[in-house]
Amino acid sequence: MQTLLIEGCDLLTVENGNVRFLPHQDILIEGTYIKAIGPTGSLSVPKEATRLSAQGLLAIPGLINTHAHVPMVLFRGLAEDVTIESWFNDYIFPLESNLTPEDVYWGALLGLAEMIEAGITYVADHYFFMDEVAQAVSEAGLRANLVWAVFGHEGEQKLARTVEFVKRWQGTAEGRITTWLGPHAPYTTTPDFLRLCAHYARDLDVGIHIHVSETAAQVAHSHQLYGMSPVRVLLESGVLEVPTLLAHCLYPEEEDYKILADHPTGIAHAPKTYLKLGMGTAPVSRFRSVGIPVGLATDGAVSNNTLDILEQMRLLALTQKDAAHDSTVMPIAEVLAMAFLDGARVVRQDGVLGALKPGFLADIALLRQDRLAMFPRYNPVANLIYSASAQDVDTVICNGQVLMQNRRLLTLDRERIKEEVQRRLERLNQRVPGRRIATYPV
Ligand SMILES: CSC[C@H]1O[C@@H](n2cnc3c(O)ncnc32)[C@H](O)[C@@H]1O
Numbered sequence: 001m002q003t004l005l006i007e008g009c010d011l012l013t014v015e016n017g018n019v020r021f022l023p024h025q026d027i028l029i030e031g032t033y034i035k036a037i038g039p040t041g042s043l044s045v046p047k048e049a050t051r052l053s054a055q056g057l058l059a060i061p062g063l064i065n066t067h068a069h070v071p072m073v074l075f076r077g078l079a080e081d082v083t084i085e086s087w088f089n090d091y092i093f094p095l096e097s098n099l100t101p102e103d104v105y106w107g108a109l110l111g112l113a114e115m116i117e118a119g120i121t122y123v124a125d126h127y128f129f130m131d132e133v134a135q136a137v138s139e140a141g142l143r144a145n146l147v148w149a150v151f152g153h154e155g156e157q158k159l160a161r162t163v164e165f166v167k168r169w170q171g172t173a174e175g176r177i178t179t180w181l182g183p184h185a186p187y188t189t190t191p192d193f194l195r196l197c198a199h200y201a202r203d204l205d206v207g208i209h210i211h212v213s214e215t216a217a218q219v220a221h222s223h224q225l226y227g228m229s230p231v232r233v234l235l236e237s238g239v240l241e242v243p244t245l246l247a248h249c250l251y252p253e254e255e256d257y258k259i260l261a262d263h264p265t266g267i268a269h270a271p272k273t274y275l276k277l278g279m280g281t282a283p284v285s286r287f288r289s290v291g292i293p294v295g296l297a298t299d300g301a302v303s304n305n306t307l308d309i310l311e312q313m314r315l316l317a318l319t320q321k322d323a324a325h326d327s328t329v330m331p332i333a334e335v336l337a338m339a340f341l342d343g344a345r346v347v348r349q350d351g352v353l354g355a356l357k358p359g360f361l362a363d364i365a366l367l368r369q370d371r372l373a374m375f376p377r378y379n380p381v382a383n384l385i386y387s388a389s390a391q392d393v394d395t396v397i398c399n400g401q402v403l404m405q406n407r408r409l410l411t412l413d414r415e416r417i418k419e420e421v422q423r424r425l426e427r428l429n430q431r432v433p434g435r436r437i438a439t440y441p442v
């Protein structure tokens with residue numbers, strides 16, 4: 001078993017709702033777990049331990065991205081300043097009809113490399129050709145929950161293929177990969193199709209990751225078709241009986257709060273996407289007040305355009321203050337608790353991820369604090385949320401393995417990935433009139 005000692009870092013974590021900042025700490029990692037944490041020089045360290053000097057760096061739990069479409073980095077910048085309907089029907093769904101499994105593999109490597117550089121060690125990803133994404137995750141070294149997206153019109157056979165994917169990859173890559181089912185959304189499936197998904201999920205003992213109630217129009221459409229909200233559609237089709245990760249949920253109805261609170265659900269919140277697509281924002285504090293965890297997410301890079309959770313932390317605070325016209329809303333400690341602890345709850349990893357403490361998995365990001373914007377250090381939490389950026393991430397560890405050190409990626413070749421992606425771009429950004437993988441209801 002490998003032993004790694006991170007020496008002399010400052011440490012920021014949240015425990016029992018309290019922010020803890022501890023200067024000059026050592027973190028001892030044994031195998032894939034944190035074994036001990038203590039003031040520098042105080043731990044008993046095996047002779048054979050590898051030492052990693054972290055003077056001046058700030059250790060935080062590896063960041064958790066609760067909802068992404070990682071390979072969509074391939075289309076970054078291709079759908080700007082358009083309505084959400086046009087975003088899907090004129091850009092995203094036509095562009096995605098060009099994708100091959102190899103494109104998705106290289107896109108996934110590009111997005112995973114970007115996330116490691118931003119201190120992200122866990123991603124819940126929802127896309128196509130997920131064998132290739134799983135392969136990329138396995139090579140990159142971070143942790144992921146993966147679902148193979150399926151639309152209702154693709155039918156039972158396609159759904160069965162996603163079930164096979166779940167079985168094939170569950171618990172692989174030294175346990176870093178878990179797999180769930182991923183019906184795309186209530187508006188691109190039917191209640192019967194969702195019922196079938198719920199049946200398979202129960203059978204496999206896995207959860208479901210799905211988009212829900214992203215716009216008021218989607219909720220109105222659901223009432224027209226089924227006489228109920230999208231959340232109630234999920235309830236009545238049995239989806240909420242299994243752990244359910246709801247992407248977005250910006251427009252819950254009054255009864256939806258209780259429905260969600262009474263079931264094993266969590267919400268992925270992606271503020272930059274909402275700002276860019278003019279979608280509004282979610283009642284985050286209300287969700288949390290009734291016990292529904294809300295984690296942070298990037299969504300895909302076509303609506304974001306980066307895969308950066310530090311940026312989502314900042315935007316979460318700013319958008320919630322702005323929506324409430326109240327600067328005291330969403331204080332920095334709550335942002336931290338959401339990013340770390342709620343993030344872990346949303347992906348069902350609470351108790352092992354989202355904090356730095358003995359017994360937790362060794363997923364850690366170490367940030368530089370030497371930029372002028374990070375000085376003085378009266379308040380390291382404020383610096384992290386309002387001043388830090390992905391470029392400050394120096395070193396990233398996942399499952400006890402160092403993935404990036406001194407900003408050098410150790411598991412991936414970033415120049416080779418860029419070259420391969422570059423070769424594919426011209427073909428990928430062609431849009432053939434009338435060809436698209438699905439239709440967004442208008
Ligand atoms: C879930 S991957 C399948 C499908 O979903 C599309 N997609 C990307 N972002 C969103 C979003 O925020 N809401 C709904 N659907 C989204 C993605 O492009 C794929 O086609």
Ligand SMILES: [Zn+2]
Pocket residue numbers: 067068069211247299300
């Ligand atoms: Zn999404």
